Amino acid sequence: MAKRRFVWFLFCATAVAIFTLDAVTSVDIPISVLYVTLIMIVLRSGTARDILIAGLTCCILTIASYWKGTGFNITKFNEAGLIDVLISLFAIASVTYLSIKIVHSEASMRKARDQAARTMLNVSINELATSVVHEISQPIGAAAMNNAAARRWLDMTPANFREARAAIDSATLNTQRAESVIQGLRRLSSVSLTDRNVFDVAELMREAIAFLSDEIEQHRIRVSMRLHPNSLLIDGDRTLIQQLLINVINNAIEAMSHDKSENRNLTLLTSASGGLVSIEVQDTGAGISSEHLEQIFDPFYTTKARGLGIGLAISRSIVTSHSGSIQASHNKPTGTIITIRLPTPARSSHG
Template identity: 35%
Template sequence: MKHDIGRPLRSHRVLSMAGLLVAMAVIFVADTVTDYAVAAAGFYTAVILVAARLISARALILLAGLCIFLTIFSFALTKFGSYQVGLINSCISIVAIAITTYLALKMNAAQAAAQQAQAQLLRIARVTSLGELSTSIAHEVNQPLAAIATSGNACQRWLDQQPPNLDKAKQAVERILGDAHRASDIIARVRGLTQGEQPHKSHFDLNQAIHEVVAISRTDVEAQGISIDLSLDENLPQVLADRVQIQQVIVNMVLNASEAMADYQDKKKEIRIQSALSAPHTVQFSIIDSGGGFAAGSIAHIFDPFWTTKGTGIGLGLAISRTIIEANGGRIWAEEHTDGGAIFKFSLPLAEGNAA
């Protein structure tokens, strides 16, 4: 006997929408029979937030329009209190309904983008016979997807406050959209890299790219008690490389550096990032951590695929980084730090016309 598992879900959705309609009726009655000073219409925002998980974007816009209409109609029917106070409260409620609807639509769009990125990852894994490709993408896309989840939870907390903190929620939604697009870009770049496609090279400011990566990573890194120190050459010329891929390498190096210091409690934990003009035609990036450095003999293998010293690592991060840097005409290497810790460096060619 076949069971229709979708029927209980549809029934639950119908009951939920019926409950929301009842709630709207209650809010309308409360807003109408109470004094102008009581802004009961503000509770329509809660209806919008719940409905955003149940109905389509078009239906949500129509529902928001209905809430605004009920707010105006209730104001016209109310006969108690100060008219000016009621007008101000009604306008505030209408604005809150509109903003909440906008944020709910943005959040749903961000979640859809994240789901699309994950679906693309699954499709690639099914059609390719190259197991390293799917593993590589999963490794590199993990950070932006984790950031999406963190920002989504933060957005939900801001919206659940009474009253909702709409400015903070909007900022969280913008971070979600940015990370969703970054995940999609990473998937496309890694897939193209494994298929022999040339990087999407352009002229860009390496220092600005570094600042963007640090802004994304700083909160998580500092939560581990690690400080980030930047020493960037302000007169650095532009480089010629794939910006998304280079930022992918920098993110991986920052994460590796923070993981290298995770078990150190009695030692100052610091990541130093430097940029400088290293030769007439190249720019050099350096990242230095204060961890335990390299094990004996390991420095010769750290860029080998599937070679790792981490208990939960898969040994692809640095191998992918080397492939990316070399595909962009650069070089990557590691060095021992005399004061302990590790140093990773890579060089990139200057953009045309910027050679010294």
């Protein structure tokens, strides 16, 4: 609203200046053609209605300026002045028409983009709903079977309390797994930028390593940090980016935790190119097969025996909310590389 008021203030002030210049000078050029610049100003932030009002106003001022040149004598004819007026009116009308067309075209494009986004959202929701049904129905179904088994053990004569207790314990574990899936969904859907600011990515990476220092020491992992010599700044939610780094680094640690060799190396790199800050997290674990490489960011997809497949899905949501990208690739000779690209403050402000 404030920007719109400023545009109209600028429009009025410039219109008065052009009208005055046109009315008091006798230059042999159609100064009123300058009115087209006003319409372009309104185009930057106005609606089709605003542009139409601006165009009509400019036409009225052009005619008024010509009328003043005739001394407000409607019978007095000025051929040169009339030609200038006609040229100006044609220019104003043409720019007004084209500007309105531009506004309508942009509105149509936004509508098409919104429709495409809604379609993709519906597809994603359907896919997620299918995954949710699958992931929750499994533990709930197993819990129901455990409860039925416990009842059968209790109905026996004599009742087998040991087997009934074991079945009830299994039902409890399956119920807890279903609850974990629901909690993961809640975290997955709660990604939003609530506290945006500019910060140094290197500082955040050191904090993430410090946060996971116990796990790193426990699994005897060697950490190598090859950071860009200059400060690389990111504009975003610091807490979310920290969670992103912790998720990705923790996954790398877990990938190497079962490696019996001493080749457990975690390498962190940062670089900058094309308005993007790149973060690489490299591990020397067993790696991921090529056919599964693109799936690791999907909800509920996991290669871990006890994993839920939520951590990397949340990581992708965080990166997407910052207009960035995340991808996985093979490390050589073994392991996985997770590459995160996030826009710098100058680029993200234009995103």
